[in-house]
Amino acid sequence: MSENNGKIILMCTHGPEDPERATIPFVIATAAQASDIPVLIGFQVNGVMLARKGCAEHVFAAGFPPLKELIDIYIESGGELFVCGPCVQSRKINSEEEFIEGAKVVNAATFAKEISEAANVLVY
Amino acid sequence: MPAKFDQELDCSGLACPMPILKTKKAVDALQTGQVLKMVATDPGSLPDIQAWTAKTGHELLEHEKDGNKFIFYIKRK
Numbered sequence: 001m002s003e004n005n006g007k008i009i010l011m012c013t014h015g016p017e018d019p020e021r022a023t024i025p026f027v028i029a030t031a032a033q034a035s036d037i038p039v040l041i042g043f044q045v046n047g048v049m050l051a052r053k054g055c056a057e058h059v060f061a062a063g064f065p066p067l068k069e070l071i072d073i074y075i076e077s078g079g080e081l082f083v084c085g086p087c088v089q090s091r092k093i094n095s096e097e098e099f100i101e102g103a104k105v106v107n108a109a110t111f112a113k114e115i116s117e118a119a120n121v122l123v124y
Numbered sequence: 125m126p127a128k129f130d131q132e133l134d135c136s137g138l139a140c141p142m143p144i145l146k147t148k149k150a151v152d153a154l155q156t157g158q159v160l161k162m163v164a165t166d167p168g169s170l171p172d173i174q175a176w177t178a179k180t181g182h183e184l185l186e187h188e189k190d191g192n193k194f195i196f197y198i199k200r201k
Binding site for chain 2: 027028030031034035036037063064065070073
């Protein structure tokens with residue numbers, strides 16, 4: 001039975017190859033933070049690429065601020081970034097050296113717990 | 125008739141979600157009861173400000189449209 005802590009989770013499964021799907025989770029997340037709604041962003045599949053230093057700097061979706069700007073606001077406002085461990089390892093990414101500050105590598109049980117306790121989960 | 129206000133914030137030309145993010149920062153800096161006048165050009169800012177004030181408890185005193193500008197008067201809770 002879920003606890004429903006009112007948190008929303010935005011799962012980002014697309015990376016720099018899809019600027020809109022990479023950007024919109026952070027648009028919603030920063031608006032949620034501004035609205036006092038607890039929020040978590042998860043990176044899976046190619047979304048894990050966005051956690052790499054220097055990646056978001058190249059992502060621009062029409063009609064939105066630059067992704068780098070949104071990620072900075074999200075993290076400065078206390079936002080958490082959970083990154084799928086197997087997706088990172090299969091891409092041979094050295095997360096300790098390559099990831100932005102605030103990105104945390106987690107595995108399935110962590111995601112399962114967060115999802116079971118959230119009010120809503122949206123996948124991009 | 126425009127409401128009296130204590131601070132003014134111009135979000136003209138800013139893309140979603142920046143009007144909301146900047147409004148939150150400006151409202152948080154007010155004293156309780158003070159009013160922010162916020163101007164935006166994004167048409168989505170009207171439902172956004174309505175949703176944001178409903179969620180945070182700040183009061184949207186009034187809103188008006190002047191040409192392409194959406195003007196909001198928000199009272200800090």
